[in-house]
Amino acid sequence: MPLFYFDFTQNDVVNDDTTGQELADLATAKREAVKALAEIAAEEIPRDGKLFLSVTVCDHRRDICFTAKLTFEPS
Amino acid sequence: MNSAIRALIIRLETIGEVTEIDKVALAALPVQERFYTRGSEIIPDGEISTSCCLILEGYAYRSKTLPDGNRQIFSLHTSGDIPDLHSLYLPKMDHTLGAISDCIVARIPHDAVKDALMRAPSLIGLLWRDTLIDAAAFRAWMLMLGQADAASRMAHLFCELYIRQSMAGLADGNSFALPLTQTDLSDILGTSVVHTNRTLQDLRRRGLLDFDQQVVTILAWEELRALAQFDPSYLHYLDRRVGRVDPAKL
The missing domain is CATH 2.60.120.10 (Jelly Rolls)
Known part of the structure; x- marks a missing residue:
């Protein structure tokens, strides 16, 4: 199975994936990335304050395949 | 026998x-x-x-x-x-x-x-x-699945398994065998594979434990237990020391 890397950014903190994850294909990797983003948002948003989250999916060569971003701005 | x-x-x-x-x-x-x-x-x-x-x-x-x-x-x-x-x-x-x-x-x-x-x-x-x-353990898992964040939930799983393996005489000091893939782990924790992987990396980075998908090594028991909010009373061991002292000493 191909290897994908999932790099996350949370507000200003960049969290690079050092190990990667073997998944069936890019469609699965995208689905997993979106699910993870939603799960992290569900945990982080109730902690209060602004939240910016992004996930970037890279292939085994570290070429970017997909990016998703999420912003939460309570007023 | x-x-x-x-x-x-x-x-x-x-x-x-x-x-x-x-x-x-x-x-x-x-x-x-x-x-x-x-x-x-x-x-x-x-x-x-x-x-x-x-x-x-x-x-x-x-x-x-x-x-x-x-x-x-x-x-x-x-x-x-x-x-x-x-x-x-x-x-x-x-x-x-x-x-x-x-x-x-x-x-x-x-x-x-x-x-x-x-x-x-x-x-x-x-x-x-x-x-x-067995039913009591289901209640404990249900509580973590429904109410705890991913890091606490994962910490709780490792705490429970460590205590159970120690009590069964299957732990080697602070380590025990756990041949699980990340997909297995995510199906236990109810989180996506990517979030599971990220959570595991987080626990590693905090120096709480190591897990190479074959062996778990507990590196900071008290911190792991605090993160998990782990109280092993639900396992109902006769030995009342369980949970009150470092299980590695049991």
Whole structure:
């Protein structure tokens, strides 16, 4: 199975994936990335304050395949 | 005595008194050892079971799968556990018992277990207690699945397994075997594979534990336990030290 890397950014903190994850294909990797983003948002948003989250999916060569971003701005 | 029965007695002695009569009755149980490769089903959902499965080596799991293919793992079982003891009275499986790693399982016919209970009635209370503890563990897992964040949930799983492996004599200092893939782990924790992977990296980075998908090493027990909000009372060990001291010293 191909290897994908999932790099996350949370507000200003960049969290690079050092190990990667073997998944069936890019469609699965995208689905997993979106699910993870939603799960992290569900945990982080109730902690209060602004939240910016992004996930970037890279292939085994570290070429970017997909990016998703999420912003939460309570007023 | 068969080594599977010996493992069962070790397990039962951690939760209650096992009399000589009980041991004689258990030792007389006919067991048929079978090997299951990792990923195989031991007893599938819906099947009518005619024997109980006593785990001798490796890890078994119980799970159910939704029609869309999403699987939830409810529990893990290792040497000395009988994860389908309930099949004695509820023979139609309402979930799957499977091998999450390569497993050796001793199958004990239901009739033989019922016969042993007739010969040693004090076993009834002991096995009932074991089943009740199993239910208590489900409540603890449910609480974590429904209410805890991913890091606490993962920490709780590792805390529970460490205590159980220590009590079964299967931990080596601060380490124990846990041959699980990240997909297995995510099906236990109810999080996506990517979030599971990220959470594991977070626990590693905090220096709480190490896990290479084969072996878990606890690096900071008290911190891990605090993160998990882990109180092992639900495991109902007779030894009241469990949970109050470093389990590595048990």
